[in-house]
Amino acid sequence: MAVYEKKKEKLAAKIATLKKRIEKDTDELNKAQAEYSELCFMEIKAKENCDEKQLADTLVKEHNLIQLLRDKGFSDEQIIALANGADGSAESNPVSEKHGNDHRNPYVVSEELEGQMSFADN
Numbered sequence: 008m009a010v011y012e013k014k015k016e017k018l019a020a021k022i023a024t025l026k027k028r029i030e031k032d033t034d035e036l037n038k039a040q041a042e043y044s045e046l047c048f049m050e051i052k053a054k055e056n057c058d059e060k061q062l063a064d065t066l067v068k069e070h071n072l073i074q075l076l077r078d079k080g081f082s083d084e085q086i087i088a089l090a091n092g093a094d095g096s097a098e099s100n101p102v103s104e105k106h107g108n109d110h111r112n113p114y115v116v117s118e119e120l121e122g123q124m125s126f127a128d129n
Contacts, residue, residue, distance in 0.1 A: 052062050076086050 048059075048062070052059060055062060055065070057065070073086060076089075077083075081089075
């Protein structure tokens with residue numbers, strides 16, 4: 008039975024050492040992640056030439072807009088296409104699978120209808 012006790016003591020010491028190392032590494036990881044996030048925030052702030060409050064407000068507004076578009080049935084690919092200037096063509100047809108709503112701009116006149124439009128003579 009003494010053999011088991013020695014092995015258990017060794018393993019208990021190893022476990023304690025590993026737990027301390029994990030705790031230390033976790034603290035270092037958290038600090039590094041916080042510093043990385045802060046640097047990213049400062050980089051965006053410098054790029055956009057604004058203060059922290061303006062940047063935070065802009066990020067919140069953009070997040071809310073993206074969430075609104077998702078709630079209306081837009082996919083992430085469609086949102087990215089809109090952000091990149093997509094014109095609502097067949098490649099990025101923003102029809103909601105969830106609600107079946109067509110989210111294209113109702114004021115855009117298609118080429119097909121443009122030739123058929125006429126104004127009544129006065």
